[in-house]
Amino acid sequence: MKIWWILILGGLATYLTRLSMILLFSHWEIPAWVRRALRLVPAAVFSAIIAQEVLSQNGELNLGWGNPRILAAALATGVAWKTRSVLLTILVGMVTLWVLKWVM
Amino acid sequence: MKQNATQSLTFSAEFWQGFRAELPLLIGVLPFGMIYGVLALSAGIDPLPAQAMSAIVFAGSAQFITTQLVAVNAPLLLTVLTILIVNLRHALYSASMAPYLQRLRPIWKIGLAYLLTDEAFAVTIAEFQRRNEINPNGHAFFFGSGLALWGGWQASTAVGVFLGKVIPQTWSLDFTLALIFIAIVVPTLKDRALVTAAIVASITAILTIGLPYKLSLLVAAFCAILAGYWISES
Numbered sequence: 001m002k003i004w005w006i007l008i009l010g011g012l013a014t015y016l017t018r019l020s021m022i023l024l025f026s027h028w029e030i031p032a033w034v035r036r037a038l039r040l041v042p043a044a045v046f047s048a049i050i051a052q053e054v055l056s057q058n059g060e061l062n063l064g065w066g067n068p069r070i071l072a073a074a075l076a077t078g079v080a081w082k083t084r085s086v087l088l089t090i091l092v093g094m095v096t097l098w099v100l101k102w103v104m
Numbered sequence: 105m106k107q108n109a110t111q112s113l114t115f116s117a118e119f120w121q122g123f124r125a126e127l128p129l130l131i132g133v134l135p136f137g138m139i140y141g142v143l144a145l146s147a148g149i150d151p152l153p154a155q156a157m158s159a160i161v162f163a164g165s166a167q168f169i170t171t172q173l174v175a176v177n178a179p180l181l182l183t184v185l186t187i188l189i190v191n192l193r194h195a196l197y198s199a200s201m202a203p204y205l206q207r208l209r210p211i212w213k214i215g216l217a218y219l220l221t222d223e224a225f226a227v228t229i230a231e232f233q234r235r236n237e238i239n240p241n242g243h244a245f246f247f248g249s250g251l252a253l254w255g256g257w258q259a260s261t262a263v264g265v266f267l268g269k270v271i272p273q274t275w276s277l278d279f280t281l282a283l284i285f286i287a288i289v290v291p292t293l294k295d296r297a298l299v300t301a302a303i304v305a306s307i308t309a310i311l312t313i314g315l316p317y318k319l320s321l322l323v324a325a326f327c328a329i330l331a332g333y334w335i336s337e338s
Contacts, residue, residue: 003153005180006170010187011160017194019217023210025202030195037333040301041193042165043292044328046285048321049169051306053282056313069279076283080290086132089287090280097279 068100118241122248125231129223133164133253134260139280140167141264142271146278147175151265158261162254163221165288166190168281169321178317186321197225201246204232208243216243219250221257301332 021030030038054073055063063070076093083089113121137158144154149171157167166187173183197220205213228246235242271277293299305328312320 002180003149003174004156006174006183006187007153007157007160009180009184010157010166010170011162013184013188014161014163014166014191014194015218017188017191018198018220019214020195021198022202022205022213022217022220025199025206030199033333035196036297036336037329038192038196040297040329040332041189041325043289043298043301044305044325044332045169045190045321046165046289047302047305047328048309048324049172050282050285050289051309051324052313052320053279053285055310059313061310061313069282072279073282073286076286077290080287084287084291086284086287087135090135090283093283093286094276094280097276101276 066104068097068104071100072096113239113241115241115244118239118244119248122228122231122245122250123252124248125227125245126224126249126252129227130252130256133223133256136164136284137257137260138264138267139277139284140164140171141261141266142268142277143168143171143264143281145265145268146273147171149174151268154265154268155258155261158257161187162218162257163187163191163194164257165285168284172281173318176317182317182319182322186318189322189325193222194220197222197229200229201225204238204246205243207238207240212243216246216250219246219254221250221253224250224253295336297332297336300335301328304328304331 050073054069055061055067072093075096076089079085079092080089140158141154144157144167145151149157157170161167161170169186169190170183173186178186198217201220205216208216224246227249231245232238232242239245289302293302305324308327309320309324312323314320315323
């Protein structure tokens with residue numbers, strides 16, 4: 001049951017955010033400082049998730065050489081920077097991870 | 105108003121132009137939708153709500169994070185708050201789109217807002233900015249690009265939900281979440297403020313990982329935005 005509440009409330013929050021400025025624009029403009037802060041949201045949230053997903057498994061930190069996800073993520077970062085391709089980034093990252101897990 | 109070539113485009117011509125402009129982006133979106141479907145099931149979400157989330161929330165990144173929060177059984181309010189924060193960027197899209205939709209009837213504004221995703225926005229705003237003036241049928245371009253993305257997202261989710269039962273855990277498909285976010289974030293780190301935010305978020309997320317219910321994500325995001333903001337001011 002809880003999952004449906006997540007869908008309804010999360011969906012509503014998302015939708016109202018999308019509608020907000022389209023409806024309000026004529027009365028109110030986003031202040032410059034809010035705009036500057038909002039710009040940073042994706043980088044902040046996604047980087048936090050990346051760090052946790054790469055450096056921990058099931059809540060346990062694993063920062064050593066025994067963690068193949070670190071090298072896989074590093075290579076994927078290079079590919080993302082150079083190519084900007086989501087598909088290539090996933091491909092290189094996953095193949096690297098599989099190879100390392102197979103070798104180790 | 106001055107007459108020109110773009111302005112004479114009909115509603116359906118605009119619609120299909122938008123629809124076609126969105127198609128190349130689907131190459132990236134379709135695997136993303138499939139992976140979401142797979143991860144949702146492995147987080148313990150049933151097929152029906154997993155598919156419904158793509159229709160109701162209709163926001164890739166937020167849906168991925170939701171699967172993580174559901175997996176650790178985070179409280180409802182925290183989950184919704186996280187979705188809200190992850191999707192706050194849409195307020196910026198909404199503001200950029202507003203002048204182009206200003207003259208439409210409210211029913212169009214209310215309907216089109218639902219289609220305001222990252223990918224539809226990217227294609228549509230680029231086209232609108234390329235044109236010198238606002239076409240009376242321009243919203244049909246947005247409608248077309250938004251609907252193309254919507255269809256692709258629902259279909260690819262369905263494929264993922266179907267495959268989710270078949271793919272074994274040993275494939276480590278959960279790692280694709282980190283990879284997708286790397287692909288999204290890395291190319292956008294173009295100035296000091298953004299790089300600072302990314303670094304501070306990563307470090308804080310690791311330092312606070314012991315907090316329950318992925319609360320660390322919100323703490324890390326908050327610290328990162330403060331740090332990035334402070335850098336951009338100085």
